[in-house]
Amino acid sequence: MPTVNDTDVREFQDWIFRFRPATVVPSRLLVLLHGLTGDENSMWVFAHKLPAKVAVLAPRGNYAASEGGYTWLKIRPKTRRLPVMDDLHPSAAALIKFVDDWSDAAGVSAKQIDLIGFSQGAALSYTLALLFPERIRALAALSGFIPKGAEELLARRSLAGKPVFVAHGRQDDMIPVELARKSVALLEGSGALVTYCESDSGHKVSVDCFSQMSDIFG
Secondary structure, eight states, X not given: OOOOSSOSEEEETTEEEEXXXXXXXXXXXXXXXXXXXXXXXXXXXXXXXXXXXXXXXXXXXXXXXXXXXXXXXXXXXXXXXXXXXXXXXXXXXXXXXXXXXXXXXXXXXXXXXXXXXXXXXXXXXXXXXXXXXXXXXXXXXXXXXXXXXXXXXXXXXXXXXXXEEEEEETTOSSSOHHHXXXXXXXXXXXXXXXXXXXXXXSSSOOHHHHHHHHHXXX
């Protein structure tokens, strides 16, 4: 069983992750989801800037990526297309089960969680929020996109009233900024409470956007 008194890399069932406990009980649990070729350390810079009253969990993707690191996709698309909802659904379901099993064993409250996802992790965050809206309190999608196939779920307005932070760089050469703008329009149409930060940066989060995101999860 993992312990919860430090931020060392831990293992539970088949999952590798980092965890930082909160300084108060009960606390909110925030899950960090890395992008393609990332791991449990990739998003940990965010943990250092989040308030100590928030518990932070950073799992490693389920599958090894051919480029190195890890991915949330069991089967990579044969073309270079971006993943769609069906590609991400297995990892979304597995991640919720992991959070439930681990939080029960560790005594951490996870009835509702917050999400911060980067790139592919942002697409997974959207997928989680749409498949399990009752479990997600708020999310941040950084340099990401709403995967295709989400339209029917968005139409159900299950994200209505939920805080969603979206950040994207106009110079992003991996995921075009137009996809972020489209995502914002879809989210607003579904009733989500969207904060959008667009910066003159590449495939990363600018200092200004990070500051705005911290206000939501503080």
